[in-house]
Amino acid sequence: MFLVTRLADEFKSYYSHNRPFLKFAGFAGAVGFPLFYLLQHFKSTHPYDSALLRAIGGLSFLAMGLRDHWPQRLRRYYLLWSYCTVLYGLPFFFIFESLKNGGGVVSVANTFMTVIFLILLTDWRNTVVQLVLGTLLAVGGYILTTPHPQMPVDYIGRVPALMLVIICASLFKDTQRRIEAERFEALTALAGSIAHEMRHPLGQVQQSFRAIADLLPLPVARSVSHALASSALDTLYRQLALGERAVQRGLQVVSMTLDEVSARTPDSASFKMLSASEATARALREYGFENDYLRERVHVDVVEDFMFRGDETAYFFVLFNLLKNALHYVPTHPDMQVTIRIDKSQIQVRDTGPGITGDVMSQLFQPFVTADKSGGTGLGLAYCRRVMRAFGGDITCQSVRGEFAQFDLHFPSLDPARAREHEAELLQRAKSVLAGRRILVVDDDAAQRLTTSYKLKALGAIIDQAGDGQRALDALMQESYELVLLDLNMPVMDGYDMAQRVRSGQAPLNTDVPIVAHTSDPPHLANVKTRKAGMDGFVSKPASRVQLLQGIIDGVDHAKAARRPIAIAGKRILVADDSAHSRKAVAVYLKHGGAVVVEADHGEAALEKIRAGDHWDAILLDINMPGMDGLATARAIRALDPSPGEVPIIALTARSDEVTVRAAQASGMTDFITKPVEANVLYEKLTKAFSGAASDAPLKPTLSLVAAGPADQLLNTERLESYGRIGMLGELLDDYLPEIAGLVGKLQRQFAQEDFRACVDTLHSLLGMSGEAGAQALYQSVRRVYVPMVESQAWPQETGWVRQIATLSAETEKALKTYAASASIGQNNT
Numbered sequence: 001m002f003l004v005t006r007l008a009d010e011f012k013s014y015y016s017h018n019r020p021f022l023k024f025a026g027f028a029g030a031v032g033f034p035l036f037y038l039l040q041h042f043k044s045t046h047p048y049d050s051a052l053l054r055a056i057g058g059l060s061f062l063a064m065g066l067r068d069h070w071p072q073r074l075r076r077y078y079l080l081w082s083y084c085t086v087l088y089g090l091p092f093f094f095i096f097e098s099l100k101n102g103g104g105v106v107s108v109a110n111t112f113m114t115v116i117f118l119i120l121l122t123d124w125r126n127t128v129v130q131l132v133l134g135t136l137l138a139v140g141g142y143i144l145t146t147p148h149p150q151m152p153v154d155y156i157g158r159v160p161a162l163m164l165v166i167i168c169a170s171l172f173k174d175t176q177r178r179i180e181a182e183r184f185e186a187l188t189a190l191a192g193s194i195a196h197e198m199r200h201p202l203g204q205v206q207q208s209f210r211a212i213a214d215l216l217p218l219p220v221a222r223s224v225s226h227a228l229a230s231s232a233l234d235t236l237y238r239q240l241a242l243g244e245r246a247v248q249r250g251l252q253v254v255s256m257t258l259d260e261v262s263a264r265t266p267d268s269a270s271f272k273m274l275s276a277s278e279a280t281a282r283a284l285r286e287y288g289f290e291n292d293y294l295r296e297r298v299h300v301d302v303v304e305d306f307m308f309r310g311d312e313t314a315y316f317f318v319l320f321n322l323l324k325n326a327l328h329y330v331p332t333h334p335d336m337q338v339t340i341r342i343d344k345s346q347i348q349v350r351d352t353g354p355g356i357t358g359d360v361m362s363q364l365f366q367p368f369v370t371a372d373k374s375g376g377t378g379l380g381l382a383y384c385r386r387v388m389r390a391f392g393g394d395i396t397c398q399s400v401r402g403e404f405a406q407f408d409l410h411f412p413s414l415d416p417a418r419a420r421e422h423e424a425e426l427l428q429r430a431k432s433v434l435a436g437r438r439i440l441v442v443d444d445d446a447a448q449r450l451t452t453s454y455k456l457k458a459l460g461a462i463i464d465q466a467g468d469g470q471r472a473l474d475a476l477m478q479e480s481y482e483l484v485l486l487d488l489n490m491p492v493m494d495g496y497d498m499a500q501r502v503r504s505g506q507a508p509l510n511t512d513v514p515i516v517a518h519t520s521d522p523p524h525l526a527n528v529k530t531r532k533a534g535m536d537g538f539v540s541k542p543a544s545r546v547q548l549l550q551g552i553i554d555g556v557d558h559a560k561a562a563r564r565p566i567a568i569a570g571k572r573i574l575v576a577d578d579s580a581h582s583r584k585a586v587a588v589y590l591k592h593g594g595a596v597v598v599e600a601d602h603g604e605a606a607l608e609k610i611r612a613g614d615h616w617d618a619i620l621l622d623i624n625m626p627g628m629d630g631l632a633t634a635r636a637i638r639a640l641d642p643s644p645g646e647v648p649i650i651a652l653t654a655r656s657d658e659v660t661v662r663a664a665q666a667s668g669m670t671d672f673i674t675k676p677v678e679a680n681v682l683y684e685k686l687t688k689a690f691s692g693a694a695s696d697a698p699l700k701p702t703l704s705l706v707a708a709g710p711a712d713q714l715l716n717t718e719r720l721e722s723y724g725r726i727g728m729l730g731e732l733l734d735d736y737l738p739e740i741a742g743l744v745g746k747l748q749r750q751f752a753q754e755d756f757r758a759c760v761d762t763l764h765s766l767l768g769m770s771g772e773a774g775a776q777a778l779y780q781s782v783r784r785v786y787v788p789m790v791e792s793q794a795w796p797q798e799t800g801w802v803r804q805i806a807t808l809s810a811e812t813e814k815a816l817k818t819y820a821a822s823a824s825i826g827q828n829n830t
Contacts, residue, residue, distance in 0.1 A: 007126055012079055014123045022082050029061025029089055048100040057093055060085040086121055090114045091134020099142040103152025115165055124170035201250035208243035212236060241525040273422035276342045277305040279312055283319045286523050294327050303343035308411040310391040318384045322407050326351035345413050350406040356399040364397055426549040427458060433556055435460035437482035442472040444490040455545045469493030476507035488519045496533045503534040514559035516551055568686050569594030576606035577622035585772040589679045603628030607636055616647050618689055623653035624764055631667040638668035648689035676771025714815045719774035736773040737813055744809045751802045760789055775812040781805055
């Protein structure tokens with residue numbers, strides 16, 4: 001009974017994740033048994049073949065294939081039925097027929113074929129058992145049904161070869177299964193370790209959410225205004241910054257894992273010249289120490305600073321990983337110290353913890369190897385080595401068990417002249433932007449203003465100073481500036497208030513002036529606050545001249561990118577889309593940038609406007625339009641005589657698969673934007689087209705923020721904020737919400753009528769509408785259904801998808817109304 005139970009468990013386990021294979025085998029047997037019976041009768045000789053035995057086999061296999069139609073109460077017997085069917089249809093039937101036909105070449109071939117099929121259909125234990133049982137039953141049946149049974153000698157002589165096939169094939173199959181099992185275990189362990197690594201950042205996010213929830217007032221049913229103390233507001237921003245930093249740490253774990261699994265090295269094209277001491281100081285300011293006690297364990301000793309060429313984020317990864325490994329042992333070694341020593345092209349990270357054993361040292365930098373820590377990915381040190389070698393250096397380790405562990409980061413020697421050359425390059429870049437222009441340095445500390453002005457003196461700029469935000473605002477009202485370097489914590493009017501007043505238009509000459517914060521706040525906190533206040537970047541205090549110049553260049557570049565609509569001012573652009581709401585959203589963005597926009601609701605209308613002979617700077621075409629779609633329209637435009645020239649044609653579509661991209665490029669389109677269209681993506685694509693930067697390289701769709709957002713977030717607030725800035729939020733409620741509700745109702749009716757084509761068309765409209773309206777979760781839910789339906793031309797396999805879309809639509813409507821109400825209150829308070 002134990003052996004029988006073991007065999008049954010093995011058979012059941014073999015098909016636990018591959019049950020459809022039995023179903024397909026059943027259909028194959030149901031077709032094969034009668035088919036081979038018919039083929040036998042077309043031969044010149046008619047060997048023994050029993051129609052009854054074949055009918056039994058064919059019907060048994062057919063029942064096996066029709067598992068989905070079995071009554072529920074009988075399905076528990078399915079595996080037993082399959083086992084008996086395979087036993088009967090393979091070893092018993094073919095060996096019995098071979099014996100009845102007296103052996104021969106055909107019989108031997110059939111037997112070998114039977115064995116191969118049996119090995120494919122079962123595990124090796126059941127293969128052997130079924131072959132033995134089937135042979136015994138076949139021999140017994142042959143003896144009972146044959147008057148003078150004789151065992152064919154040539155057939156019996158093939159038994160050793162048959163056994164060799166069984167043994168080799170079974171061993172090979174078992175080895176493959178073991179490899180797959182080990183791979184599955186490795187992937188399971190990796191997934192578990194990543195989950196372990198993600199617990200801390202996710203815990204920090206949860207803690208930040210709870211802290212924010214504690215500060216929120218009690219909920220009420222009606223709309224009321226609540227006052228928020230400045231200390232509470234500061235706490236909110238601090239918790240938001242901590243949450244963002246935790247998310248970044250989690251993304252670092254994912255990025256590091258993907259890079260190591262794919263053996264990807266950092267891109268050297270993004271490398272910059274970095275000061276070892278300054279980069280290390282910034283890393284320590286950004287490192288998420290759990291408490292002040294751990295922070296006090298870490299000390300920096302700068303013997304001699306040096307410059308190296310690398311990626312700052314990647315260097316942070318390396319240092320963070322070494323710090324995390326060292327501080328892991330503080331609970332068991334509370335007196336442990338971690339010293340980071342910078343000296344002559346080398347950074348040492350030394351801790352006085354338990355040290356590392358010799359057997360671990362030999363494989364320390366191998367992927368997926370960890371020691372003394374449960375749940376680690378084992379990828380950290382492997383990634384550190386990959387980064388350091390990408391920098392042109394290396395990482396080594398030395399340790400004495402029970403005394404210390406020291407990791408040495410070796411950087412390639414860099415000529416001091418190269419560092420001076422780097423500073424000269426930064427200075428030249430800053431000069432090219434600001435020479436002869438006005439810079440306003442705002443700081444309540446006179447000494448700090450003087451020091452900063454001295455660092456900027458070589459730019460050839462005209463430098464003005466202001467001691468507080470009010471004086472700075474007065475200066476900005478009187479004079480146009482090319483840069484404001486702004487302290488944040490000042491009396492009279494702080495930097496945040498001043499920046500918001502400038503962006504709101506109180507200094508009309510400088511509404512879009514680049515503003516770079518100069519602050520002592522922690523970088524993660526300054527990043528959140530300055531971004532919210534409309535600033536273009538920040539530089540941490542104290543800052544070297546190189547850091548200050550780099551911060552200014554980055555801030556000016558950010559400001560240029562943010563003011564990108566200027567590039568489309570005065571351009572004539574044709575927008576063709578069958579969705580009036582999608583057209584309107586794109587047109588509003590373009591008009592906001594100063595473009596002249598003409599709209600068309602289908603391809604033929606767009607073609608007529610182009611044939612009229614007007615000049616066009618760009619054409620935006622929705623791919624999926626009724627009648628003449630975007631692809632056909634693009635081909636027709638390119639074939640016009642006279643041709644409108646090499647006018648850029650940019651595709652707009654909700655699909656971004658490779659087939660669609662290739663079709664767009666083949667039709668003559670020059671670029672590709674995935675719906676819903678984001679303003680910044682639209683400006684970037686048009687700026688690229690107008691600058692002549694387009695190339696013959698394959699098109700690459702730019703995914704929208706909606707498509708990339710978390711699925712459980714109902715609204716894309718960034719998109720809604722952009723609507724608010726251009727005064728379109730009211731129209732969103734008036735036009736989009738009723739249209740979305742109408743489309744959902746239409747979809748429900750069409751689905752009830754099983755009208756596939758109509759459902760696809762409605763989903764297409766709903767996809768564009770929800771994306772444009774910033775209905776993030778609804779957009780993603782519709783897209784998850786729509787794209788496979790278009791590609792496979794079949795209904796979705798999942799059930800309840802229409803109900804899910806309807807539920808999300810109702811929730812989205814409530815969320816949009818709540819958002820609009822809160823935005824209105826915020827504007828009134830302002």
